[in-house]
Amino acid sequence: MNDSLVTHNPLDPWRGATPARIALGRAGAGMPTNEVLRFGWAHAMARDAIHAALDVQALVNTLNVQGWDTEQVHSRAGDRAYYLRRPDLGRQLAPEDSSRLRSRAGAPKDLCIVIGDGLSSMAVERHAAPLLAELRPKLPPGLSLTPVVIATQARVALADEIAEDLGARLSIILIGERPGLSSPDSLGVYITHAPRRGRHDAERNCISNIRPEGLAYAAAAFKLAWLIRESLRRGITGVELKDESHLALVDEGGSL
Known part of the structure; x- marks a missing residue:
């Protein structure tokens, strides 16, 4: 469209200063063509982020290189379409995986890290492994860990x-957040003490919008x-x- 026709x-x-959709301008009674095309692209990216399957094996390989042991599990939602229609099934572990984890539990551990699609x-795929790489050297000394569970x-x-x-005494889950038109790849982390079936969201802490354009890996790892x-x-x-990590002293590198 001729730019002279755009108000x-x-x-x-x-x-x-922001990726938000502001100051779009107008062309007559509608939006400029460029903005309509950008909206369509952003919507397609958000839709693809929801429906695309996680490449579990690639993630396992990356985590193994970093030195993490891994396990793989599935929720009771049989496929992606069912998962989107039945959120409740995504909160329940497949019975065979639950039995397998209990049989391998061993001695109680301090922390269980879960990565969920x-x-x-x-x-x-973009942010879970880089965040864990930043987190590992920041964990308290002597902390006992279960394998990282990819769900x-x-x-x-x-x-x-x-x-x-x-x-485990404490669980954290790294999970893909609901995509927005400016952030289809935002990673969230939820932390729950004494995890068990029936916990509710008020009993968790959350760190949101972890990605290079949002909360950087190093800052998120420090908070976590x-x-x-x-x-x-x-x-x-x-x-x-209450998250008071901003009050903590700077680390040995001189930055939070």
């Missing part, structure tokens, strides 16, 4: 059942390590545990 929004200079496998067709609460079966340490020390998460 620009006076807030146009602010567009460089959630509503954006793109977020998990497909997963909702947040699935980590409660997984960690309970493995006998602080929450892990304080949760295990105080025996709480959720509304009882």
Whole structure:
């Protein structure tokens, strides 16, 4: 479209400061062609992020190189379409996987890390391994860990059942968040003390929008390590545990 036909929004200079869809301008009674095309592209990216399957084997290979042991499980949602229609099944572990985890549990552990595809496998494929690489050296000394459990067709609460079966005091789940038009690959982390079936969201802490364009890996790992340490020390998460990681001293590298 000829740019001379577009009426620009006076807030146009602010567009460089945010990925949000502001100051779009207009062409007659509608949006400029470029903005219509950008909206279609963003919508397609969000849709693809929801429906694309997680490449579990590639993630396993990357985590093994980093030194993590892994397990793989599936929720009761049989496929992606069923997962989207029945959120409740994404919160329940497949019975055979639950039995297998209980049989391999061994001695109780401090922490169970779960990686769930959630509503954006793109977020998990891009950001889960880099975040764990940043987190590992920040974990408290002597912390005992279960294998990292990679869960497909997963909702947040699935980590409660997984960690309970493995006998962990604390669970964290790295999970793909609901895609937005400016963020199809946002990763979230949820932390739950004394995880068990029936826990609710007020009993969790959350770190959101983890990606290079949002909360950087190093900053997210610092917050997460602080929450892990304080949760295990105080025996709480959720509304009882306020994130005060910004008050902590800078680390040995001189930055948070």
